[in-house]
Amino acid sequence: MRYVEEFRQPAAVARLAERIRATATRPWSIMEVCGGQTHAIMRFGLDELLPEGVSLLHGPGCPVCVTPAAAIDKALEIAATPGVIFCTFGDMLRVPAEAGDLAEAKARGADVRVVYSPLDAVKIAEQEPDREVVFFAVGFETTAPANGLAVRLAQGQGLKNFSLLVTQVLVPPALEALLAAPDHRIDAFLAAGHVCTVMGTAAYEPIAAVHRVPIVATGFEPVDILRSVMAAVRQLEAGEARVENVYERAVAPEGNVAARSAVEAVFEPVDREWRGIGRIPASGLALRSEYRAFDAEARFGEVKGECAAENHCIAGLVLQGRATPDQCPAFGAECTPEHPLGVTMVSSEGACAAYYLYRALRETA
Amino acid sequence: MCLAVPGRLLEITGQDLERSGRADFGGVMREVSLAFVPETAVGDYVIVHAGVAIARLDEEAAARTFAALAEAGAVE
Secondary structure: OOOOHHHHOHHHHHHHHHHHHHHOOOOEEEEEEEHHHHHHHHHOOHHHHOOOOEEEEEEEEOHHHHOOHHHHHHHHHHHOOOOEEEEEOHHHOOOOEOOEOHHHHHHOOOEEEEOOOHHHHHHHHHHOOOOEEEEEEOOOOOOHHHHHHHHHHHHHOOOOOEEEEEOOEOHHHHHHHHHHOOOOOOOEEEEEHHHHHHHOOHHHHHHHHHHOOOEEEEOOOHHHHHHHHHHHHHHHHHOOOOEEEOOOOOOOOOOOHHHHHHHHHHEEEEEEEEOOOEEEEEEEEEEOHHHHHHEHHHHHOOOOOOOOOOOOOOHHHHHOOOOOHHHOOOEOOOEOOOOOOOHHHHOOOOHHHHHHHHHHHHHHO | OEOOOOEEEEEEEOOHHHOEEEEEEOOEEEEEEOOOOOOOOOOOEEEEEOOEEEEEOOHHHHHHHHHHHHHOOOOO
């Protein structure tokens, strides 16, 4: 078992699509939460295998996209501070804010370094004791264990020059916020598999029960995604609204207890601004007061202000599943990955980038 | 930052929060922290986010998935 090819078998994909067609008697709108799943859907053309009435809405699960511009402005300010080494995932380099982006800051001479893990930033802090090393801790529940571990290791090593600029966000409160909109079109959710790998599935039980929406935890391969669509359609047709897990190989109901405990020990829930969506109560993580010494906002000042008004880009609607990228007049014309107008085109996990890349490939195929 | 492809563990060193290893992601080798998957052994497949393994893939669960698909006639 290598866990990749087995879950892409064309015969299994075709058979699952057939079963979905045979099961769906009414139109259903199912939202995949995670940007990685949006990419898999577009890459493998899974949307084209579904019956006409069953449509996939793309959700807000792109961490780069939902990081507020004000936090990026703070990152730019910190990066420009003499003596600072600002470490970030590569995805954040070209995300625009009021004062530009991190790639431009780097070009202007700021010491901005792309790392693969916050643990790399801890190593840099160890090697450069006279510099302030700041890591931009963005992401959902999947990156929180790494950031929690980085703080624990820095503390264990007695590092005084390491801190995190934290904009961590949480999936369940975002689902609640989407469902609170009176005109939402969401009949069911495909829950982000690796978020559930860390946190488990219990947090989704009350959402499924209260809002009467099936929620199916799933993975990133075609067989996983179609199995989850099948499970959601079967529940919807039967009038059920349960939490189901079709990503059995990676998701336990209780999550990863060791990773969860580290996250809960280091971080606490806070209200958070989501770019394109707005403020969502208890939808973010911030460092607990015991770890204030590792909080970049304690050293360099707090992130200020609300999201600035964006241009005519419809990224906010795309992030909420209210519009698809190809409904935007700028898509593919004024707005491309080389010249992005908004975050959903900048980020490799953004829905607009996925449409642009894979739709173009399909047309040339 | 969200790498969905699993990596196969090639070697393991250290303990507790310092437990780490090297994994093969379809030919690309990467250093990964194993602090949160203490049960892993060489040869296991892990899911890694931001350099930290968050799960060991459960081979039995995967086999059950295929058994269910086979029963439904979806795989041979």
